[in-house]
Amino acid sequence: MNVDLHCHSNVSDGLLAPADLVRRAASQGVAVLALTDHDQLDGLEEARAAAREAGVAFVDGVEISVTWRGTTVHVVGLRIDASHARLGAALETVRSGRIDRARRMARDLETVGIEGSFEGAMRHAENPQMVSRTHFARFLVANGTVPDAKSAFRHYLVPGKPGYATHQWAALADAVAWIRAAGGQAVLAHPGRYRLGSSALEALLAEFRGLGGKAIEVVTGSHSPEQYRQFAELARRFGFAASRGSDFHGPREGAELGSLPQLDADLRAVWADWGH
Numbered sequence: 428m429n430v431d432l433h434c435h436s437n438v439s440d441g442l443l444a445p446a447d448l449v450r451r452a453a454s455q456g457v458a459v460l461a462l463t464d465h466d467q468l469d470g471l472e473e474a475r476a477a478a479r480e481a482g483v484a485f486v487d488g489v490e491i492s493v494t495w496r497g498t499t500v501h502v503v504g505l506r507i508d509a510s511h512a513r514l515g516a517a518l519e520t521v522r523s524g525r526i527d528r529a530r531r532m533a534r535d536l537e538t539v540g541i542e543g544s545f546e547g548a549m550r551h552a553e554n555p556q557m558v559s560r561t562h563f564a565r566f567l568v569a570n571g572t573v574p575d576a577k578s579a580f581r582h583y584l585v586p587g588k589p590g591y592a593t594h595q596w597a598a599l600a601d602a603v604a605w606i607r608a609a610g611g612q613a614v615l616a617h618p619g620r621y622r623l624g625s626s627a628l629e630a631l632l633a634e635f636r637g638l639g640g641k642a643i644e645v646v647t648g649s650h651s652p653e654q655y656r657q658f659a660e661l662a663r664r665f666g667f668a669a670s671r672g673s674d675f676h677g678p679r680e681g682a683e684l685g686s687l688p689q690l691d692a693d694l695r696a697v698w699a700d701w702g703h
């Protein structure tokens with residue numbers, strides 16, 4: 428079964444409207460799809476309706492931005508109740524600093540001679556409240572500063588490079604608690620992407636498990652095949668279920684919907700007891 432439990436619409440930093448995203452997933456053969464926009468639930472209703480039309484089993488999801496020991500990490504919530512008031516209010520507070528952060532990023536880019544990036548990023552953001560580094564990367568590509576988004580994140584927008592602004596996101600304990608309060612399951616997103624040494628990474632996994640985290644992403648767009656193996660092993664060792672998600676943001680931007688390898692058969696899939 429083709430299950431894709433991580434992707435983004437233009438409600439956050441994806442390129443496609445929620446309904447178009449769902450139709451694309453259907454055409455790629457995805458049978459079970461979760462929409463997991465950053466810190467935002469607004470796309471779920473449209474996506475759910477489109478999934479009903481397209482015959483795709485739909486999972487209400489979200490990807491929450493967290494600051495853990497000074498590092499940004501992402502926690503995906505799956506099967507959340509999208510009308511849960513506490514989750515909605517909490518995400519509103521997580522989102523609220525983005526415009527201010529974008530102004531700080533733009534000021535930093537000005538110090539290396541890149542002008543107009545606040546307005547430029549905003550032109551790419553469907554929803555100004557959700558302006559993200561992805562929108563800055565698209566601006567830097569569009570104005571010819573860099574050839575592609577990957578270079579934008581290599582030379583700018585990351586810690587130590589121009590255009591990075593520190594920001595305090597949610598606490599890990601809060602993010603997991605909101606997801607669980609809304610009836611959902613917490614999944615640590617793309618654990619291979621964090622710049623943590625192996626002991627800090629294992630401390631993160633242990634803390635996440637202690638808080639009630641259920642799964643980690645093993646097969647995801649930003650992991651290498653070597654990382655599929657590494658995180659499959661960590662899922663086994665820590666007793667986590669495993670998840671699979673493309674982290675699709677748009678056509679020709681990273682992995683395609685439903686396109687990645689399947690999980691190893693011995694792993695406990697996070698969707699195993701969902702009845703699909």
Ligand code: AMP
Pocket residue numbers: 440465492558559560561576577580581676
């Ligand atoms: P933000 O939440 O504004 O900090 O933006 C984070 C987003 O930037 C992620 O969700 C990805 O979509 C994107 N991103 C981060 N690092 C990279 C990278 N190395 N290459 C491409 N996109 C990235």
Ligand code: MN
Pocket residue numbers: 435440465561676
């Ligand atoms: Mn993103």
Ligand code: MN
Pocket residue numbers: 490501616617
């Ligand atoms: Mn992420």
Ligand code: MN
Pocket residue numbers: 433434435490674
């Ligand atoms: Mn994502």
